[in-house]
Amino acid sequence: MSEALASLLDLLDLERIEQDIFRGASRSAIIPRVFGGQVAAQALVAAGRTVPAERPAHSLHAYFLRMGDPGAPIVYNVDRIRDGRSYTTRRVVAVQHGQPIFHLSASFQVAEDGLEHQAPMPDAPDPETLPTAAELLPRHAHLFTDPGVAERLAEARAAVDLRYVNEPPYAAAGKGPAEPRSQVWFRTNGKLDGEHDQPMLHICLATYVSDMTLLDSVLLAHGRGGWTVGDVVGASLDHAMWFHRPFRADEWLLYDQESPTAQGGRGLGKGGIYTADGRLVASVIQEGAVRVPRSR
Template sequence: MSDAQLKDLLDLLDLERIEQDIYRGQSRSAVVPRVFGGQVAAQALVAAGRTVPDGRPAHSLHAYFLRPGDPGAPIVYTVDRIRDGRSFTTRRVVAVQHGKPIFHLSASFQADEEGLEHQEPMPAAPDPETLPTAEEALPQYAHLFAPGVMDRILEARGAVDLRYAEAPPFVTAGQPREPRSQVWFRTNGKLPDDTDPMLHICLATYVSDMTLLDSVLLAHGRGGWAIGDVVGASLDHAMWFHRPFRADEWLLYDQESPTSQGGRGLGKGRIFSRDGRLVADVIQEGVVRVPRA
């Protein structure tokens, strides 16, 4: 089943070219009745990458979520070729549904070159093989959700093997703890060795929106949007890609929240390869509101 779900995700990221620099992607619902933000970000990055010469990979993206996406309608991505330089290429992408922009992304791509090297060390984390899979760990908590919600969570994440290092926020609702969380992730299936490195980047972008704001919830003992004790949505999302990696090999997503205020929460994440290389940094701000009684 996981191979089929990975194929579905790869098909979702394989956009249709409908005109020069204009692409169309299909959409699907996630846990909540709107398009998953990671899907839109990954598809927009795919669209941008298809206009970049020489196969140079993305090194950063900055994006804003403008409107909720309709999972029942395709999304049209229009790419503006902002700059083509000798070392750097810049693209801007606008995602449109029903005649209105729902998402905006700017991405920069860089030709390979050598430079100074240093990085923060990888934090301690349990080995992923010692942790239960989502299919093993999460169904026991289905009673915390409305009927069918846990099934939707598992289906939405079916293409990704995502394992929590500690209990997720909905398990410990009502028990505030340090606003830090860790998950290991990889695709649920191997990708061919000759897969375009940009696809690995786009797959990591897809996963990066799944758990980043969990740390905000942990600080306040909130279980999350899926159980209804907060209302949330991504506002903006930024990523920096430092070193090559494979999305079908274990990646540690180390996440924290330095602040929440004004109905917004900030999440910061670092992604490390299994051998300790820092491969990406992520920052996201999202709406985090307590529902009115």
């Protein structure tokens, strides 16, 4: 296991300070707010710790309410909405400095047999043939508004081996509008074993990664590079995920993403997450604030 992955697992290992109240640490961010994927993953960890292990999460719906302070801990209050025979529902409110910054509802289900079908996995190259973030970012560091962004971005993503199939928005900026679609392969930078090899932890890690690139397709549609090159200001507004089948976050997963629309200072992204052998394991939808600075 890499040191970066061990650090991320520590970040997701919340402190229980009351029966249904948990506290999570935060850490320095590339931008002066808590990374949304961190808050979503920690909130799901908090919810999951109040549910029997044989009921993994099958869906979550979340709203980002305020920017989180990366220099302060986050308290997660879990409300036990429902405990049914097949489904369990939890509501989580993340609080910092006395104010809610994030709200999540999550549903958990016992394993059942049922009807089966799925959309086919889209074509994608072998992830091992694609450049790593450590290889890709230095090539484009000259495009960033802050010379240190490439290094900080690589450090922030070191726990996850994330590989773009095509150019990321920061590399495609200024080349004109492109198809509103983006694909990345990802897996944790190291194996999860022993106490870390738990179905819910794999789900929480995928939740963490799901917020990293979902709005890329919005930027590509308009030839924008995003906050790293200073031509767009953005933030996640809401996030929803459905978990369809078991998977491992330490094995290659294809995140196929597209944007059907952008308007009113907002952009919508949706994605499907597939295993390397073609199983659709999760669906994701997110809306984000996507604004062009007035000077542009």
